Amino acid sequence: MEHKIAIIGFGGMGHWHYDLIQKIDDLSISGIYDIDEKQQKDAEDKGLRVYKDLDELLDDQRSDLVLVATPNDLHKKLSILSLESGKNVVCEKPAAISSVEVQEMIDAANCTGKFLTIHQNRRWDQDYKMVRDLIKTDKLGGLWRIESRVHGSIGIPADHWRQFQEHGGGMVLDWGVHLFDQITQMFRGEKIKKVYAALTHVTNLMVDDGFTVELTMESGVVALVEAGTSNFISLPRWYVLGSEGTAEIKNFAQKGEIVCARGNGADDVMPVLTAAGPTKTMAPRREENIHREELPLIESDIREFYQNVMRVIEGKEESLIKMTEVKRVMQLMEAVFESGETGEPVYFES
Ligand code: NAD
Numbered sequence: 001m002e003h004k005i006a007i008i009g010f011g012g013m014g015h016w017h018y019d020l021i022q023k024i025d026d027l028s029i030s031g032i033y034d035i036d037e038k039q040q041k042d043a044e045d046k047g048l049r050v051y052k053d054l055d056e057l058l059d060d061q062r063s064d065l066v067l068v069a070t071p072n073d074l075h076k077k078l079s080i081l082s083l084e085s086g087k088n089v090v091c092e093k094p095a096a097i098s099s100v101e102v103q104e105m106i107d108a109a110n111c112t113g114k115f116l117t118i119h120q121n122r123r124w125d126q127d128y129k130m131v132r133d134l135i136k137t138d139k140l141g142g143l144w145r146i147e148s149r150v151h152g153s154i155g156i157p158a159d160h161w162r163q164f165q166e167h168g169g170g171m172v173l174d175w176g177v178h179l180f181d182q183i184t185q186m187f188r189g190e191k192i193k194k195v196y197a198a199l200t201h202v203t204n205l206m207v208d209d210g211f212t213v214e215l216t217m218e219s220g221v222v223a224l225v226e227a228g229t230s231n232f233i234s235l236p237r238w239y240v241l242g243s244e245g246t247a248e249i250k251n252f253a254q255k256g257e258i259v260c261a262r263g264n265g266a267d268d269v270m271p272v273l274t275a276a277g278p279t280k281t282m283a284p285r286r287e288e289n290i291h292r293e294e295l296p297l298i299e300s301d302i303r304e305f306y307q308n309v310m311r312v313i314e315g316k317e318e319s320l321i322k323m324t325e326v327k328r329v330m331q332l333m334e335a336v337f338e339s340g341e342t343g344e345p346v347y348f349e350s
Contacts, residue, residue: 003027003310006063006087008054008078009070010034010043013092017067018046024306030063054078058085064313068092071161072168076101079116080108088115088313090306094177095323097168099330106323115312117319118326121302122178123185126253129298131238132186139258139293140242146186147224147239148179151231155203163204170207172199172333172340175227180329180336183215183223191218192332195348199340202230213336247295256295263289 003026007014010032021027031049033056034040040050051057057066058081066082068075068091076096082089089109095102095118109116122128135143161167162174184192194216199208210228217223226235238249238256245260269285271278304320311317328350335346 001026001310001314003065003313004030004063005065005067005090006030006051006057006060007032007067007069008034008057008082009068009074009092010039011036011069014039014067014069017069018048020302021306024303026310027306030060031057033057054081058082058087064088065090065309072097072173073161073166075168076105079105083108083112083114083116086112086114088309090117090119090309092119093121093181094118094168094173094333095326095330097173099327099334102323102327102330106327109323115309115319116323117309117312117321118323119305120178120181120321120326121305122182123321124300124302124304125182126298126300127237127249127251127256128182129300130249130256130295131240131247132182133298134240134247134256134258134295135186139245139260140240140247141244141260143221143240143242145222145224145241146183147226147236148183149224149226149228149235149237149239150175150179151226151228151234153230153232155229156207156209163206165207170204171210171227171229172208172336176211176213176225176333176336177329179225179227180213180332181325183225184325184329184332187217187221187223191350192216192348193218194345195332195335195339196345197336197339198343199337200228200230208340211336211340213339215332245291249295253297255297258293258295260291260293261285261289262291 031051032043033051043050066087066089068078072094075091079089079091156162162169192215197213200210203209212226215223236248236250240247245258247256247258249256269280269283271280272283308320312319335348339346
């Protein structure tokens with residue numbers, strides 16, 4: 001079955017979707033609407049129809065799907081208007097700027113009987129899939145800590161709505177939404193008991209330009225989730241600790257490495273000399289007492305996102321990205337803001 005999508009917001013991410021849609025069978029673009037003349041001209045140059053206003057886009061009976069790819073504060077309004085016009089909706093992340101708004105979007109989807117999902121595309125990242133699959137095995141022994149970080153050094157892009165709270169800016173909503181979504185997917189079915197957050201304002205006072213968040217799971221596993229925009233040396237993307245071994249993945253889409261204990265060589269270490277004296281406790285194991293293994297890159301195909309969207313509309317599949325999951329992540333981000341503001345942990349229990 002053929003589907004047509006109308007794009008609202010043809011900026012950076014609108015263009016990314018344009019490129020992706022070219023590679024997807026049975027999906028094409030009916031046209032775009034953007035308030036920026038430069039983006040309108042660019043769409044025309046690509047041979048796309050440019051709607052003169054939102055009503056024209058919503059009235060176009062050729063499209064059965066709308067993509068909302070505008071700044072975050074407009075997601076709720078544009079998604080609900082699209083649903084009420086009889087369209088199915090893919091909305092960019094974060095779904096909205098509060099869990100109350102997300103619930104209004106869910107209510108509109110239920111009321112109209114139309115399909116609504118959020119583009120949580122980082123569920124297809126290779127580094128994430130590598131770690132997700134690793135922790136399903138017992139290769140590291142009992143998992144006790146997982147650290148997920150993204151570090152950049154240019155602050156929040158200066159010329160953008162991303163710097164303003166009223167537009168839903170800041171790194172929690174921008175990158176946190178991906179990182180918390182990944183962690184909650186990895187620990188599906190497990191409650192998060194405690195949220196403890198510190199937000200940074202190194203380059204920006206109006207919104208957070210970074211955060212460090214500790215999530216304590218029901219099982220006791222701690223997940224540290226961090227984004228930084230003033231980090232001139234990046235820490236590894238993932239650092240995973242089990243009772244028998246450690247895994248590290250340095251960056252997006254890079255092979256990972258596992259180092260595990262081999263045999264009983266715990267005491268057989270060469271002390272490390274420090275200025276204050278030798279230490280055995282902090283010395284590395286000898287090579288013969290460890291086992292190193294590369295984690296292979298995992299194939300990933302982001303086209304699956306739209307293929308799933310089309311099959312859901314046709315009634316053939318369940319959505320890969322469910323609004324209940326999206327709302328829980330939004331509630332988690334609200335707990336992050338609360339803890340960041342008060343300096344106290346939030347007992348989340350969800
Ligand atoms: P952007 O500023 O590059 O593009 C936004 C576009 O929306 C602009 O062209 C702007 O003119 C247009 N716009 C603003 N108000 C509008 C309105 N009322 N009607 C129609 N168009 C309007 O921003 P971006 O980087 O493309 O981000 C857009 C959305 O995509 C955000 O929600 C962002 O969080 C999300 N995003 C997602 C990912 C991802 O990996 N999933 C990556 C980047 C951005």
